[in-house]
Amino acid sequence: MSPDSFAFIAALVKGRSGLVLTPDKGYMLETRLGPILKREGLANLDALAARLRDPRAALIAEAVTEALTTNESSFFRDGKPFEHLRRLLPALARARPSGATLRIWSAACSTGQEAYSIAMLLRELALEGRRVEIIGTDIAESVLTRARDGYFTQFEVQRGLPARLLVQHFRQEDGRWRVAPELRGMVRFERGNLLGDLRGVGRFDVIFCRNVLIYFDAPTKARVLNALAAQLQPDGVLYLGGAETVLGLTERLVPVPGERGAYGLLREAALAV
Numbered sequence: 001m002s003p004d005s006f007a008f009i010a011a012l013v014k015g016r017s018g019l020v021l022t023p024d025k026g027y028m029l030e031t032r033l034g035p036i037l038k039r040e041g042l043a044n045l046d047a048l049a050a051r052l053r054d055p056r057a058a059l060i061a062e063a064v065t066e067a068l069t070t071n072e073s074s075f076f077r078d079g080k081p082f083e084h085l086r087r088l089l090p091a092l093a094r095a096r097p098s099g100a101t102l103r104i105w106s107a108a109c110s111t112g113q114e115a116y117s118i119a120m121l122l123r124e125l126a127l128e129g130r131r132v133e134i135i136g137t138d139i140a141e142s143v144l145t146r147a148r149d150g151y152f153t154q155f156e157v158q159r160g161l162p163a164r165l166l167v168q169h170f171r172q173e174d175g176r177w178r179v180a181p182e183l184r185g186m187v188r189f190e191r192g193n194l195l196g197d198l199r200g201v202g203r204f205d206v207i208f209c210r211n212v213l214i215y216f217d218a219p220t221k222a223r224v225l226n227a228l229a230a231q232l233q234p235d236g237v238l239y240l241g242g243a244e245t246v247l248g249l250t251e252r253l254v255p256v257p258g259e260r261g262a263y264g265l266l267r268e269a270a271l272a273v
Helices: 003-017 023-040 045-052 058-068 080-095 113-123 141-149 163-169 218-230
Strands: 102-107 132-138 170-173 176-179 187-191 204-208 232-239 253-255 262-265
Touching (some): 003 023, 003 045, 003 058, 023 045, 023 058, 045 058, 080 102, 080 113, 080 232, 102 113, 113 132, 132 141
Parallel strands (some): 102 132, 132 187, 204 232
Antiparallel strands (some): 170 176, 232 262, 253 262
């Protein structure tokens, strides 16, 4: 692939998803985009770049972006955010007026393990009948379809999911494990792009956006963090990945004392729980 073709594809993907592709990712492009080349009858990545320059190639551009997006997830990933969430939610419920709905957003939710982990945690909490809305969004429709269906392999359920929760919330179907209907009914999965206008999703009490910023450059990280802060309730909490930070990127968010990866809005003291 020529440098010009690589630069064009990299710019297209960055513009659509924020993902930064460096020149050493040539092999990844060949591997992940191979099925698209075959499907479209294209000889190589240079031919794909030429096709993508056509304004009418929006569907192929979408497929390329999805293919290059990393979709890595597991149940109760990293543990600590869920321990904090377990303590946080009762405090948030007490702070809300009667009848108010607590809203939780799993951004870049991939195949849904994070959102379903939140749902399982909620099933164990007594929130005095408080209604809770869980929304999972992702840029890739293919992973959202999987998330909605709720099917997971033996390998996937073995990654972070306690055996008691597997037995309680999953059923075996056709050699795979499927999330029980009552748990699937707690989560709504929608198409969403973190680089788009986020105002339409509304305000949230809790936002998970973990291990996403690591794929962005600094300006894109700052843009996304400021957009997420704008959708966070004054006493809400944003969870980032363990290797991610807001330092040097935004002044709107500050760390929750003693909690790695948890952030609140600057104008409010971080909720201590």
